[in-house]
Amino acid sequence: MKGLYRFLSPFASDQSGAAAVLFELGGLVVVCDAGGCAGNICGFDEPRFYLKKAGASAVFSACLRDMDAIMGRDDKLIEKTALALRDFPGAKFIAFVGTPVPSITGTDFKALALMAESNFKKPALAIETNGMETYDKGIVKAYKALLEKFADGAVDSKSRAAGIWGAVPLDLPSAEGAKKARERAREMGYEAVTIGMDSTTDDIKRAGAASVNFALSPSGFAAAKMMREKFGASAKILPPVEINAAGARKKFRRALVVHQQFMAIAAREAIKNFCGQVDVATFFSLEKEFAAQGDKAMGGEDEFIAAAGENQYDLIIADPLLRRAIPNSRAAFVPFPHYAVSAQIHAPKTDREFTAPLEEAFA
Amino acid sequence: MNEKIFSITADALARKGWKGLPKEFVPSCAFVYSSPATLSYNSPGALGFGVKRAALAVPESVMLLVGPDCCGRNSTVLASEEGYSARMFYLRMSQSDLVTGAHIKKIPDAVEAALETAKPRPKVALVCFTCVDALLGSDAESACKKAAEKTGAFVVPCYMYALTREGSKPPMTAIRASIYSLLQRREKNPRMVNLIGFFSSLSKKSELFPLLKSMGIETAAQISECATLDEYMEMGRANFNLILDGESRFAAEELLRRTGTPYIELARLYDIDKIEKQYTLFASALGAKIETRSWKENARRAVDDFRKKFDGARFAVGQMVNASPYELSLSLCAYGFHVPFIIASPTEDDFKYLGRLARISPATKIFSPTTPSMALFKETRGEVDFAVGKDIADYFPDAARVSWNGEEQPFGFEAVEDFFAECSRAARGGGEAGA
Numbered sequence: 001m002k003g004l005y006r007f008l009s010p011f012a013s014d015q016s017g018a019a020a021v022l023f024e025l026g027g028l029v030v031v032c033d034a035g036g037c038a039g040n041i042c043g044f045d046e047p048r049f050y051l052k053k054a055g056a057s058a059v060f061s062a063c064l065r066d067m068d069a070i071m072g073r074d075d076k077l078i079e080k081t082a083l084a085l086r087d088f089p090g091a092k093f094i095a096f097v098g099t100p101v102p103s104i105t106g107t108d109f110k111a112l113a114l115m116a117e118s119n120f121k122k123p124a125l126a127i128e129t130n131g132m133e134t135y136d137k138g139i140v141k142a143y144k145a146l147l148e149k150f151a152d153g154a155v156d157s158k159s160r161a162a163g164i165w166g167a168v169p170l171d172l173p174s175a176e177g178a179k180k181a182r183e184r185a186r187e188m189g190y191e192a193v194t195i196g197m198d199s200t201t202d203d204i205k206r207a208g209a210a211s212v213n214f215a216l217s218p219s220g221f222a223a224a225k226m227m228r229e230k231f232g233a234s235a236k237i238l239p240p241v242e243i244n245a246a247g248a249r250k251k252f253r254r255a256l257v258v259h260q261q262f263m264a265i266a267a268r269e270a271i272k273n274f275c276g277q278v279d280v281a282t283f284f285s286l287e288k289e290f291a292a293q294g295d296k297a298m299g300g301e302d303e304f305i306a307a308a309g310e311n312q313y314d315l316i317i318a319d320p321l322l323r324r325a326i327p328n329s330r331a332a333f334v335p336f337p338h339y340a341v342s343a344q345i346h347a348p349k350t351d352r353e354f355t356a357p358l359e360e361a362f363a
Numbered sequence: 364m365n366e367k368i369f370s371i372t373a374d375a376l377a378r379k380g381w382k383g384l385p386k387e388f389v390p391s392c393a394f395v396y397s398s399p400a401t402l403s404y405n406s407p408g409a410l411g412f413g414v415k416r417a418a419l420a421v422p423e424s425v426m427l428l429v430g431p432d433c434c435g436r437n438s439t440v441l442a443s444e445e446g447y448s449a450r451m452f453y454l455r456m457s458q459s460d461l462v463t464g465a466h467i468k469k470i471p472d473a474v475e476a477a478l479e480t481a482k483p484r485p486k487v488a489l490v491c492f493t494c495v496d497a498l499l500g501s502d503a504e505s506a507c508k509k510a511a512e513k514t515g516a517f518v519v520p521c522y523m524y525a526l527t528r529e530g531s532k533p534p535m536t537a538i539r540a541s542i543y544s545l546l547q548r549r550e551k552n553p554r555m556v557n558l559i560g561f562f563s564s565l566s567k568k569s570e571l572f573p574l575l576k577s578m579g580i581e582t583a584a585q586i587s588e589c590a591t592l593d594e595y596m597e598m599g600r601a602n603f604n605l606i607l608d609g610e611s612r613f614a615a616e617e618l619l620r621r622t623g624t625p626y627i628e629l630a631r632l633y634d635i636d637k638i639e640k641q642y643t644l645f646a647s648a649l650g651a652k653i654e655t656r657s658w659k660e661n662a663r664r665a666v667d668d669f670r671k672k673f674d675g676a677r678f679a680v681g682q683m684v685n686a687s688p689y690e691l692s693l694s695l696c697a698y699g700f701h702v703p704f705i706i707a708s709p710t711e712d713d714f715k716y717l718g719r720l721a722r723i724s725p726a727t728k729i730f731s732p733t734t735p736s737m738a739l740f741k742e743t744r745g746e747v748d749f750a751v752g753k754d755i756a757d758y759f760p761d762a763a764r765v766s767w768n769g770e771e772q773p774f775g776f777e778a779v780e781d782f783f784a785e786c787s788r789a790a791r792g793g794g795e796a797g798a
Contacts, residue, residue, distance in 0.1 A: 001469065001472055001473060001476055003454055003455045003456075003457065003466070003469065004452070004453070004454055004455075004469075004473050004476055004477075005452065005453040005454075005455065006452055006476060006477065006480045007480075008453075009435060009436075009438055009439040009442065009448070009451065009453060010432035010433070010434075010435040010436050010438075010439060010453055010455065011432060011436075011439075012436060013431065013432040013433040013436060015433055016433070016436070030394060033525070034494055034525035034526045034528070035390070035395060035525045035528065036433075036434065036437075036494075036523070036525045037433050037434075038395070038397050039397070039402050039437065040433055040434075040436045040437050041397075042397040042402055043402045043437060044436055044437050044439070044440050045436065049397075049399070050399060058396065058397075058735075058738050059397045060394035060395060060396055060397060060735065061394060061395040061397060062394055063390045063391050063393070063394060063395045063733075064391075064526060065391045065526055065527070065528070065529060065530075066497070066498075066524075066526040066527055066530070068391070069494075069498055069526060070498075080392075080393050080394050081394075083393050083394070083735060084393070084394045084396075084735045086367075086735075086736075087367060087735045087736045087738060087739060088735070088738070099433065100430075100431045100433065100434070100456075100493075100494065100495045101494055101495075101498065101526065103458070103461065104461055104495060104498045104499065105498065130431070130458065131431040131432065131433030131434070132431040132432060132433075132455075132456060132457055132458055133458075134432075300455070321439070321443075324448075341439075342439065342440075342443075343439060343440045344440065345439075345440055345443050345444070
């Protein structure tokens, strides 16, 4: 049945993706919910939440109650914002992040942001997430809001400055993923900033000066394309991880890799010489221009079972949680954790820990 | 301590009373700051027993959560860690469902699919609805009735309506009513009582069991101890329900209305004299006499022994404790210890203890865990010896950590003994302890 999950459980939703982009930027992030959504974001989808990183955004629940939702009391939200700003006068911006409740009541986020800007003389972002779409959609909405509000500068085609988009824990192999991505960019001759991790609003303000914008994920690529449209810099993929299967001895007939598309493509590139065919599948955005024949976007559990459960593959590389849905599969299964799927349950501490099972599967 | 952080002394709060409760203690009056401490308990689906896990206390059951992905996201982790993944099913709502309500029509088929998938086939399906259906005005009862007709199973609606947290039936009150809603009027067993209020079992060491026996009550049933639906249904035979947590009053009222089973309430207390008095009143209400001396002496000895080792010990008390934070603080102060900090929002019931706490320890500083200014509460060193509560250890990094939030529920004199034993253990180990 479409929409029913019998074996899997819900993945990170759009509001978590949006909050992940904003998390390190020192803003006042207001999740417009009754309490549970902010709890899910901070407690389950944001590994940086417990690290108490200096300068991080403060994440609040708007703590909506039934009458707030029914009456649409935006003025009360503004009053609460004023109270929170008393304790966070240095907030660099205010962001209103949507959840299912305001999506039902039809909250006008743009008007809310305008009211906040007018009242508090701070930049305010309206991010209309709804808790029903996947996290990658929220990442794109947050990037779009940030770019519209902050990004400036003119491209210098001779510059070796680069932006790396899609750098959020939900899409990366481990906590060191952003640093490793910058190192890979440096090897290519670029001084890069990872937008989403280890960056500030000032980096976004200067983002327009980059001569190239790399993407670690399809949502990052959407941002890189926005940058191309706005400033003219080129948009390119940067593999989100480095996998070394050079010493492979084993061969497989046909492999299925399930992850965010660019991570799955990185795996395919590493193993394609040792497999008859490698297909990529994702529950999230699929950029057609990077998809090969046989690659697929899956709408949910049934499509995954149909794709992976018919023993057409002898190797499945996917988040360990997905294994529950294909108990009768005879394919070899290689864990390839995705934070947006299994959160901290299977989260590797390092990129090396992330790639090791895949590399060992071919050894 | 940063003066911008909201706090109030016990004396000032007692004088204000419940009706004058400062708005900083009312989450809906401001944003709720997402600190690790807040997250531990604030969300209706938070750690420990949130709505979803609590509902699964019904034996031979599965849950179908009907809602947007974000509402079920925490179950990905919690259900896996706490071992109930195989009993959770999700009917994911889309944006078009908001307009068409099509998700409601899918519920009977989804319930059937869930029952077919779980092995052995469950007898009960709990269908959990979220804020979304609260706002849409979806007819949850009717959807569950149709699912029951289709499947032949018991299908129970339950409500994870965070929007109603400060209403008359907040989520954790409503879920307590839901999990007992299958009990039916049966021939009464005068020697049987139900212990209601907790989703996990009362400590087997508690003197409550032998005391009930001494009053002629042979069976003290608990939902967490029922392995089968038949055992659960037997709870319908109880002569009365014994409420051990105030959030179960609504459930008890519902049971009184539906099955005619009356109820009595016993509070979980840490003041030895009050525990004794409560037991005496309870026994006299049942026309019985009880002897509590030996348990009382053991509890008294535990307090005295602890005092000898940690005379003048200073405690901070948080929200996530197997106690009323205010009654526990009052008891500690009455035993001669100090409680410089309480980080917990008081309930109306807690004001029963606040007056006396204000007289013994008027300067105790009380913080609201959810108020935005708590973001400014930095680690506090050297001001307390014990940090009691699962949620506050980070605030007091050099204090002995006593979670006191274990799943096995302490009660009565035994709780006092165990509490001080845990504190001693934490002080010795310097690490975390916590039944």
